[in-house]
Amino acid sequence: MCFLETETMFLFSSSHISYCLGNKKSPLVALVASITSASFVCATCCYFLWRRKLKKKGIMRKIKFREMLLSESATNLSKPGTSSGKGKETRSDIELKFFELYDLKAATDNFSTGNKLGEGGFGPVFKGQLPDGKHIAVKRLSTQSQQGIGEFKTEALLIAKLQHRNLVRFLGCCVEDEEKMLIYEYMPNKSLDYFIFDESRKSLLDWKKRHEIIIGIARGILYLHQDSRLRIIHRDLKASNILLDEDMNPKISDFGTARIFSGNQSEAKTLRVVGTYAYMSPEYALAGLFSVKSDVFSFGVMLLEVISGKKNRASYNSDSPPNLIRHARELWTDGKAFELIDPSIVDSCPTEEALRFIQVGLLCLQVSAAERPTMSSILFMLSNEATIPSPKQSLITPNSDSGTTETTASSINEVTITAPDVR
Structure with missing residues (x-):
């Protein structure tokens, strides 16, 4: 898409140059216009390439984090006795959904104070609503939290494997930019x-x-x-x-x-x-x-x-x-x-x-x-x-x-x- 936009801008610049020359403007004006247009095209291309690189880097970081979680999970579950005698658990058995930061910002009104449910050692918890109407609770790891990436991984791995009517239901997590969040079903009656x-x-x-x-x-x-x-x-x-x-x-x-x-x-x-x-x-x-x-x-x-x-x-x-x-x-x-x-x-x-x-x-x-x-x-x-x-x-x-x-x-x-x- 960025190359189509660049080509359009290049055609526009060429037309502008032709117009200048066709009207017998000074060669200096034509040169300045050409340099300006070329610089603008180069800057635009660099911007779109930079954005594509950032997006790719973010995707790779999420994939790497997911692989790390699954690898640690497989290591834990391969230890004797940890699978209750039911055999080793495979990666395909572990369902870990990753949410997009953009979607969580939209769901929580950009983590507004009006949607804040409380705050614990992990960090603040926000109420949100997904496009399908489902209400969620988003635990956002605070940079000042005494709990860190270790606790984040532990909670994401454990609760993803546990299913019981008296355990809170885990929906997924978000790892993007510097953000780390856990997403749960929303409990309307608090604690x-x-x-x-x-x-x-x-x-x-x-x-x-x-x-x-x-x-x-x-x-x-x-x-x-x-x-x-x-x-x-x-x-x-x-x-x-x-x-x-x-x-x-x-x-x-x-x-x-x-x-x-x-x-x-x-x-x-x-x-x-x-x-x-x-x-x-x-x-x-x-x-x-x-x-x-x-x-x-x-x-x-x-x-x-x-x-x-x-x-x-x-x-x-x-x-x-x-x-x-x-x-x-x-x-x-x-x-x-x-x-x-x-x-x-x-x-x-x-x-x-x-x-x-x-x-x-x-x-x-x-x-x-x-x-x-x-x-x-x-x-x-x-x-x-x-x-x-x-x-x-x-x-x-x-x-x-x-x-x-x-x-x-x-x-x-x-x-x-x-x-x-x-x-």
Whole structure:
């Protein structure tokens, strides 16, 4: 197309020169006109060639990034046990759609503040609408984000392979210019913390709906730990990472810090502790050890938060008020666990059922990881009136004989922490 335009301009220039000569203008004028026209034609050609080169470079960068993702995925899945005994996964099995930056700018009104849904450690999240009317959520990696390309790749690879009704649906990603974005289905009811921690909105979730949300979260985690093609440890389960669809069904999101375990692997250790203190198990917060049982601990915190409508606060300070975990344990010991139930749902809540849920939550919060139940046992206990073991009352405190500190550190609920990653 650029050469047609160039040819047209050249003909125009030639006509102009002929006109000048035909009218017996000065040869100098004709020469200047010729040089000007030729320069303009050359500049135009260079411009179009430059644009074509940039476009080709952008396409090659997307192809290279896609190949890198697929290569890393194949490497991970070829390790023993990571495919749950179903054989190696091929590249053709991995569906990773790439969106154009132009289309995402159009969908989000150029990432306008009016379409901004929120902001996390990854970066801002925007609401958008595609030409076919579908609503999407676009996570845009911030240049100041503590999460980087590693977390971006992890989330894109993992969530693309995972399909479950209680996991947020991943639609694709965008890698163009300096932009890196992840695109998800849009969740109109925001996140769980938007409701349960707000006095004006928590009443919208009666006991029946909270019961369904708890069960849905448990099913999603069970899928990650046991039923998916990969064994996934989420490592950042919290109320703000549980999104709610139009029917208030829970969807687990944010897999940037998740890790894949092989079939016979039970735990791992890291020097880079990431997540939110108020939801961290003691062995992970203090020693960097994580496993399916560290996710179980996080689920226990969320379970108590959903029932009580109160946020767990993390503190190393022995003079600070008791956090939700300690408060729940004290009420259970004193036979007053029913006092933990959110007053806004007391009328719609069967006390015995709520007490069973609290008991299961306390089992999840036991200090020893080995004493915590698995997600399959948790789901069974939540769904059936079975005999449930009593939670142990052990609790790590700042003044304990072991010299260790409180299971959670001084941080408000939404602060995400990281430590240097030593490799």
